[in-house]
Amino acid sequence: xxxxxSYEAVINRKNEIMKAAVGIDYDKYEIDNISFxxxxxxxxxxxxxxxxxxxxxxxxxxxxxxxxxxxxTALARKVAPIGNGARxxxxxxxxxxxxxxxARRASIACFHAKKLGFKGVIAATSGNYGAxxxxxxxxxxxxxxxxxxxxxxxxxxxxxxIEKARACEAYGAEVMQLSVGPELFYTFLTLLESTGYFxxxxxxxxGVSGIESLGSELIEDCLAMTGKLPxxxxxxxxxxxxxxxxxxxxKKLTNQKINIIGASVNLKGLHMASDxxxxxxxxxxxxxxxxxxxxTNPDRxxxxxxxxxxxxxxxxxxxxxxxxxxFITETLVALEGIERGPAGNVALAAAFSLxxxxxxxxxxxxxxxxxxxxxxxxxxxxxxxxxxGIDIYFGNPxxxxxxxxxxxxxxxxxxxxxxxxxxxxxxxxxxxxxxxxQKLTAxxxxxxxxxxxxxxxxxxxxxxxxxxxxEE
Amino acid sequence: xxxxxxxxxxxxxxxxxxxxxxxxxxxxxxVPFEMWDKGFLMNDAKMGDVVKIITIxxxxxxxxxxxxxxxxxxxxxxxxxxxxxxxxxVKTSLFGGDDQ
Numbered sequence: 001x002x003x004x005x006s007y008e009a010v011i012n013r014k015n016e017i018m019k020a021a022v023g024i025d026y027d028k029y030e031i032d033n034i035s036f037x038x039x040x041x042x043x044x045x046x047x048x049x050x051x052x053x054x055x056x057x058x059x060x061x062x063x064x065x066x067x068x069x070x071x072x073t074a075l076a077r078k079v080a081p082i083g084n085g086a087r088x089x090x091x092x093x094x095x096x097x098x099x100x101x102x103a104r105r106a107s108i109a110c111f112h113a114k115k116l117g118f119k120g121v122i123a124a125t126s127g128n129y130g131a132x133x134x135x136x137x138x139x140x141x142x143x144x145x146x147x148x149x150x151x152x153x154x155x156x157x158x159x160x161x162i163e164k165a166r167a168c169e170a171y172g173a174e175v176m177q178l179s180v181g182p183e184l185f186y187t188f189l190t191l192l193e194s195t196g197y198f199x200x201x202x203x204x205x206x207g208v209s210g211i212e213s214l215g216s217e218l219i220e221d222c223l224a225m226t227g228k229l230p231x232x233x234x235x236x237x238x239x240x241x242x243x244x245x246x247x248x249x250x251k252k253l254t255n256q257k258i259n260i261i262g263a264s265v266n267l268k269g270l271h272m273a274s275d276x277x278x279x280x281x282x283x284x285x286x287x288x289x290x291x292x293x294x295x296t297n298p299d300r301x302x303x304x305x306x307x308x309x310x311x312x313x314x315x316x317x318x319x320x321x322x323x324x325x326x327f328i329t330e331t332l333v334a335l336e337g338i339e340r341g342p343a344g345n346v347a348l349a350a351a352f353s354l355x356x357x358x359x360x361x362x363x364x365x366x367x368x369x370x371x372x373x374x375x376x377x378x379x380x381x382x383x384x385x386x387x388x389g390i391d392i393y394f395g396n397p398x399x400x401x402x403x404x405x406x407x408x409x410x411x412x413x414x415x416x417x418x419x420x421x422x423x424x425x426x427x428x429x430x431x432x433x434x435x436x437x438q439k440l441t442a443x444x445x446x447x448x449x450x451x452x453x454x455x456x457x458x459x460x461x462x463x464x465x466x467x468x469x470x471e472e
Numbered sequence: 473x474x475x476x477x478x479x480x481x482x483x484x485x486x487x488x489x490x491x492x493x494x495x496x497x498x499x500x501x502x503v504p505f506e507m508w509d510k511g512f513l514m515n516d517a518k519m520g521d522v523v524k525i526i527t528i529x530x531x532x533x534x535x536x537x538x539x540x541x542x543x544x545x546x547x548x549x550x551x552x553x554x555x556x557x558x559x560x561x562v563k564t565s566l567f568g569g570d571d572q
Contacts, residue, residue, distance in 0.1 A: 162546045
């Protein structure tokens with residue numbers, strides 16, 4: 001019998017399609033009204049750290065160098081209070097096969113797909129993850145389809161995404177390119193169903209546990225190089241998997257408190273599903289347009305329960321503006337002789353500011369870099385922005401208006417990471433969890449505490465404000 | 473005439489504006505939802521014909537033929553002189569300028 005492929009019919013089959021395409025029965029992990037057993041999901045379906053490292057190290061992934069940035073540190077100290085200016089290090093993830101940390105996620109997804117006997121893998125991504133999946137699929141002889149949101153209604157493609165399409169095709173993948181819109185998900189579902197391929201989602205336990213090796217390596221590297229632990233690790237945040245996996249990996253190595261800081265590019269005011277806004281942003285990921293909704297509602301992803309749950313781990317969440325990231329990307333070239341892609345330097349821009357709040361004997365680690373090339377370079381991105389009428393000039397970056405201006409700092413001291421209110425974000429996450437419920441069980445209550453890494457009092461107070469009852 | 477087995481790109485409208493979902497901003501709702509893909513042409517055809525192709529993964533799909541041997545033309549864009557200003561600012565700050 002032929003399936004009904006109308007929009008509604010396909011969306012209604014979402015759960016059965018996903019169950020077949022990721023090989024996980026998510027229902028097994030549901031507990032009560034809103035709760036599910038996150039740790040059991042990760043344990044049953046993920047891989048332990050040693051297995052992850054074994055899989056990755058034999059497939060061109062991991063063991064990337066941790067590099068100190070002495071000149072960028074010295075520059076930060078020029079504008080920091082006396083005695084401040086933590087040593088800044090980067091984990092040079094661009095050296096993974098396919099050029100980004102995303103190879104860590106793809107390696108476990110592809111290994112698992114092969115183990116389960118799938119013939120191919122599909123990923124919906126306009127970012128580095130596509131190249132990562134295509135590269136890993138090539139190693140396992142798996143077919144690969146990458147679905148990209150790429151063009152606006154004028155047929156103008158975002159240069160960074162076009163480069164990613166090239167990379168995916170170079171690694172042997174089929175790239176299906178789409179115009180702007182959330183219907184991508186519908187197309188993605190029809191592809192999963194018609195091909196029977198594995199959904200190499202960023203949000204499965206495989207996609208997230210693959211990053212645990214990054215968290216673990218950066219602790220090992222830092223201890224080997226400096227004899228001490230970092231005080232903070234800064235992680236570019238979009239869908240939350242990078243932060244979740246890195247933090248979980250760190251916690252597997254040490255019980256010491258290390259500040260987990262998320263950083264996103266501030267794209268406030270731009271609508272992520274807008275055809276007009278699509279080519280007026282210079283970052284296709286690592287921005288607040290993904291960071292905020294995924295943090296307050298992680299299960300909006302393409303699987304029933306996302307393994308990326310950043311609120312469980314994050315200690316602080318900051319934003320930087322586009323102009324600051326481009327500035328620091330060029331500074332990395334000019335002062336350290338390291339040319340990398342701008343999207344991978346979001347956390348570096350934040351770390352440059354955060355280091356100035358920290359003592360000069362402390363260490364702050366930026367846990368990624370990404371490859372750069374035509375399209376995927378700050379020069380290309382700035383040129384594209386200028387051609388789209390975005391005003392680029394030197395001034396105070398905090399006056400930047402996403403979609404209208406890119407303000408490069410006119411003084412080094414103007415690079416400032418801006419804190420987002422995590423209390424409000426946690427309240428918002430709780431509201432999203434309980435919006436269809438009047439009464440919660442004791443399990444649900446405990447789940448909300450874990451989900452928001454908060455206290456019973458905090459959850460009680462928020463539930464009272466929402467007029468939701470609960471048991472303890 | 474474009475010969476069978478040529479490597480080509482096709483375009484297809486997947487959803488007309490009126491078929492798109494409700495939760496869209498007005499500008500996106502006004503335009504169709506479109507798709508581009510590449511593959512080997514299954515029959516001789518002319519540019520603009522509706523054709524069938526076999527993609528690199530072996531899927532057979534249909535759409536309007538828009539390019540033969542589609543090329544990657546993305547680049548580094550027109551030069552942005554502000555980048556030189558950044559270099560000057562950070563190098564002068566750290567190492568001192570020639571005139572200092």
